[in-house]
Amino acid sequence: MSTFVLLTITGLGLGAMYFLVASGLSLIYGLMGVLNFAHGAFITFGAYAAWWLSTKVSGSFEVQLLVGAAFGLLVGAALAALVELVFIRPLYRRPVEQVLVTVGLALSLGALVYGIWGADAKFFPVPDWMLDTTTILGANIPNDRFVEIAVAIVVLLGLVGLLRFTRVGLVIRAGVENRAMVTALGIDVRKAFTLVFALGGSLAALAGVLSGVYYGTIDPARGTSLLIFAFIVVVIGGFGSIGGSAVAAVAVGLVQQYANFYVADWLDWSGAGDVAVMLLLASVLLLRPEGLAPKVAH
Amino acid sequence: MSTEIALEVTDLHVRIGESHVLQGISLSVVKGRVTALLGRNGVGKTTTLRALLGLVPRSRGQVILDGVDVTRAPTHAIVRRGIGYVPEDRDVFAGLTVEENLRLAERAGTGRYDLVYQLFPELRERGRQRAGTLSGGQQQMLAIARALLNDNRLLLVDEPTKGLAPLLVSEVAAALERASELATVVLVEQNLGVVQRVAEDVVVLDGGRVVHAGPAQKLFADPARVRQLLGVHGASRDGAA
Numbered sequence: 085m086s087t088f089v090l091l092t093i094t095g096l097g098l099g100a101m102y103f104l105v106a107s108g109l110s111l112i113y114g115l116m117g118v119l120n121f122a123h124g125a126f127i128t129f130g131a132y133a134a135w136w137l138s139t140k141v142s143g144s145f146e147v148q149l150l151v152g153a154a155f156g157l158l159v160g161a162a163l164a165a166l167v168e169l170v171f172i173r174p175l176y177r178r179p180v181e182q183v184l185v186t187v188g189l190a191l192s193l194g195a196l197v198y199g200i201w202g203a204d205a206k207f208f209p210v211p212d213w214m215l216d217t218t219t220i221l222g223a224n225i226p227n228d229r230f231v232e233i234a235v236a237i238v239v240l241l242g243l244v245g246l247l248r249f250t251r252v253g254l255v256i257r258a259g260v261e262n263r264a265m266v267t268a269l270g271i272d273v274r275k276a277f278t279l280v281f282a283l284g285g286s287l288a289a290l291a292g293v294l295s296g297v298y299y300g301t302i303d304p305a306r307g308t309s310l311l312i313f314a315f316i317v318v319v320i321g322g323f324g325s326i327g328g329s330a331v332a333a334v335a336v337g338l339v340q341q342y343a344n345f346y347v348a349d350w351l352d353w354s355g356a357g358d359v360a361v362m363l364l365l366a367s368v369l370l371l372r373p374e375g376l377a378p379k380v381a382h
Numbered sequence: 383m384s385t386e387i388a389l390e391v392t393d394l395h396v397r398i399g400e401s402h403v404l405q406g407i408s409l410s411v412v413k414g415r416v417t418a419l420l421g422r423n424g425v426g427k428t429t430t431l432r433a434l435l436g437l438v439p440r441s442r443g444q445v446i447l448d449g450v451d452v453t454r455a456p457t458h459a460i461v462r463r464g465i466g467y468v469p470e471d472r473d474v475f476a477g478l479t480v481e482e483n484l485r486l487a488e489r490a491g492t493g494r495y496d497l498v499y500q501l502f503p504e505l506r507e508r509g510r511q512r513a514g515t516l517s518g519g520q521q522q523m524l525a526i527a528r529a530l531l532n533d534n535r536l537l538l539v540d541e542p543t544k545g546l547a548p549l550l551v552s553e554v555a556a557a558l559e560r561a562s563e564l565a566t567v568v569l570v571e572q573n574l575g576v577v578q579r580v581a582e583d584v585v586v587l588d589g590g591r592v593v594h595a596g597p598a599q600k601l602f603a604d605p606a607r608v609r610q611l612l613g614v615h616g617a618s619r620d621g622a623a
Contacts, residue, residue, distance in 0.1 A: 254486050258475045264437055265473040269487045269528070270461035 086222035091341045093220070097229035097298060099337025100236030104291035105314035106321065106329040107243060108164075108284020114260040114324020116277050117179065118172055121186040123288055123314070124307030125193035130160035130289020131208075131302040132201055138209045145211040152209065153293045157286040164285020168278050190308075197304045205303040208296030228297045235294060236333075239287065243326050256280060260324040313340075316361060320368045322375025331376055339364050387446075388413040388536055388566040389434070394443030396426075396433045403429045405590035407443070411536075411583075416558070416567040418581035418598060422613055425587040427570040428470050431538045434568075435460055435467060448535065462489065466529030466565070470540040472521045476514025480505055480524055483513050487528040498527035501557050519550040526557055530564070537561055540570045555579050574614065578602055586611045 105127060112120050134156030138148035167189060175182045214231060217224035247253035255276045259266045266273045291310060296302045317336050321328030343360030347353065368375065389411040396404040404426050411417045419427045432438045434445055436457040445453050445460075452460045461467065475483050484493065484505075499506040502523040508516065513524060522542060529537050542558065543551045551573060558580045561567060571577050577584070577598065584601050586594035594601070594611055601607060608614070 254478070254482060257482075258478060258486050261475050261477055262473055264457075265469065265475070266486075267457040268435055268437060268461060268467045268469070268473075270458050270465075270489055270532075271486075272456075272458045 086224075087345065089221045089223035090225060091345055092338065093223070093225045093229050093233075095338035095341035096334060097232040097337070098340065099333040099335075100232040101291045101294050101298065101310060102313050102317045102336055103236050103330050103333035104239060104287045104294065105310050106317035106333055107239070107326055108280075108287045109311075109314055110318045110321065110323055110325060110329045111256065111260070111280050112284050113318065115256055115263070115273075115280050116172070116176070117263075118182055119179075119186070120172075120284075121183065121311075122167055122189035122193065123186075123284065124311035125190055125197075126160045126164050126285040126288035126307070127292040127295070127310055128197050128302075128304060128307035129163055129193065129292075130156040130285075131292030131296050131306055132156075132197060132206075133159035133289070134293045135206050135208055135296065135302055136201075145209045148209040149211060149293075149297070153290070156289045156293050160289025160292070161282040161286035164288070165278055165282040167285075168281035172281070173274065173277070194304060194308070201304070203304060205301040208300060208302055210297050210300055214297060232294050232298060235290070236330075239290070240326065240330050247326065252276060252279060313361065316365050318375075320365060320375055322377040325375070325377035328375055328377030335364065336361050386413040387411065388448060389568065390444075390446040391430075391434065392444040392446075394430070394433055394445070395441045396429055396438055397441050398429070398438065403590055404433060404443075407587070407590070407592055409585050409592055409595060411566060411568055413566050415582045416562045416569055416580050417583040417585060418577045419568060419570045419585050419587065420577065420612060421587035426590045427587055428540055430587070431467070431540050431568065431570060434538065435465065464533070464535035466532060466534035466537045468525045468529045468537070468539040468542055470544065470570070472518075472525040474513040474516070474521050474524050474528075477512065479510050479512055480516070481509040483524055483528060484531055487531050489532045492533065493531045494533070495531070498530050501530070501560060502527055519546050519553075522546060522550070522554060523557075526554065526561070530557075530561055534565050537565050537567045539567060541572060542569075543571065543573045543576055551576065574602075574608075574612070 105123065109120060109123050112118050134152035137155040138152030141148050141151045171185050171189060172182060175185060210228065214228040215226065217226055247257055255266060255271055255273065259273050259276055263273055292302070292306060295306055295310060313336060317329055317332045320335065321332035339360050340357040344357030347356035347360065387410050391407055391409050394404050394407040407430055419430060421427055429438060433440050436455065440453070443453070444451060447460070447463055450463065452463065475486065478486065484498070504520060505523060505527055508520065513521060516524065526542060529539070539558065542554050546554060555576045558567065558569065562580060569581060581598040584594070584596065584598045585592055
């Protein structure tokens with residue numbers, strides 16, 4: 085029982101990070117039709133920016149983490165807005181070129197991180213209380229898992245509030261359905277594009293920071309590894325759906341954790357978690373190709 | 383009678399893929415009047431409206447709106463000069479409620495809710511209903527209401543009676559008559575009964591070109607000419623033909 089509880093809460097913590105990355109990806113694709121392969125770079129740059137500033141700040145690990153995280157989010161948002169304005173905006177009616185540009189950006193920004201900070205993993209400032217454990221039903225759960233889950237819930241509620249109760253949320257929800265008609269109502273949807281990109285960039289950076297807390301380190305490949313699962317979450321959840329992404333992220337995180345333990349233990353096979361996630365993706369694509377909640381931002 | 387020009391289009395060309403859809407459309411729309419854009423299916427009527435708004439790229443030509451050249455302006459900027467658009471397929475936002483659809487369309491916080499609820503009382507009753515669950519007729523009312531909500535100078539209305547039951551056709555025609563009191567209207571419509579009821583001028587397209595332009599009354603007084611241009615007989619004047 086204690087193992088199951090540990091796996092469940094760890095799976096939820098992992099799902100929380102997938103959700104943070106996937107929510108931005110999903111809104112960007114849903115609203116703008118952009119399949120953004122550079123999203124992983126926002127994760128990596130956000131995490132490294134947070135780590136970099138945390139090494140310059142004196143004080144407790146809590147202070148270093150908070151200041152670093154705030155800076156990481158700003159860097160993620162600024163980088164994403166810059167990418168949208170400079171590279172994506174001129175290519176809105178050219179999806180193939182968009183994909184090529186975002187792939188090129190992912191490769192070049194990844195190389196930039198290697199060039200600046202090297203390939204070695206960096207230790208992330210994690211407060212001691214996050215490394216401690218809390219016992220639930222006999223399972224000793226690292227406290228950082230609760231932080232990750234709590235942050236994802238706050239972000240989910242914030243995004244739902246933004247989409248439901250603000251003018252810009254209304255524009256985003258309508259734009260996900262029919263971008264051309266939004267402009268035909270006299271709304272400059274490009275402002276919403278930049279905002280959604282910046283929001284997605286900051287959430288990706290937040291995921292990068294939380295991944296530093298989760299693993300205790302960051303490395304240049306962090307963005308790529310999280311991005312792959314985030315894409316799977318978006319496909320399962322339905323492009324453009326925040327609620328769908330949340331449900332799918334939880335499902336992917338849990339399936340990965342359970343398979344990694346139970347199937348790997350049973351078959352002595354270390355890649356079982358990843359294969360189980362692929363099987364989940366294949367099942368959803370076969371049974372419900374449009375995802376759990378298709379093309380409606382909510 | 384006013385002869386001030388609300389909209390002037392000169393030599394408008396649109397290519398979509400390999401197809402040269404509009405081949406030099408030129409037309410003038412007189413302020414305060416209803417101009418019907420007529421023609422058989424596929425002659426470029428909807429494309430003309432979409433090109434005026436910049437929703438399809440124009441390869442050549444000029445669009446002057448109230449004396450201002452808007453040819454190179456982006457869609458949202460053209461619309462903000464005072465255009466209301468009712469698209470052919472209604473294009474209401476299915477996942478949004480009726481209220482949210484209207485709120486989204488409202489510009490500068492000056493929505494004429496009293497007017498649209500007076501014309502379409504059902505929309506007030508169904509304010510919290512998702513637009514995707516409305517009937518076709520109700521969706522059409524919402525699409526028209528969206529265009530009437532703002533103090534627009536020009537309304538571009540594309541086949542508002544398409545697929546509607548006769549009773550609803552009459553209701554939509556009445557709304558168009560009310561709309562024509564408030565703004566200049568360019569109407570694409572296949573139902574000649576509705577056209578005869580509301581339109582004062584007609585422009586007939588064929589093969590992406592203007593083949594006739596003039597007063598509606600004069601055209602419909604000549605059934606042979608109507609048949610020649612449109613391939614149909616003139617309809618009755620009840621607006622539900």
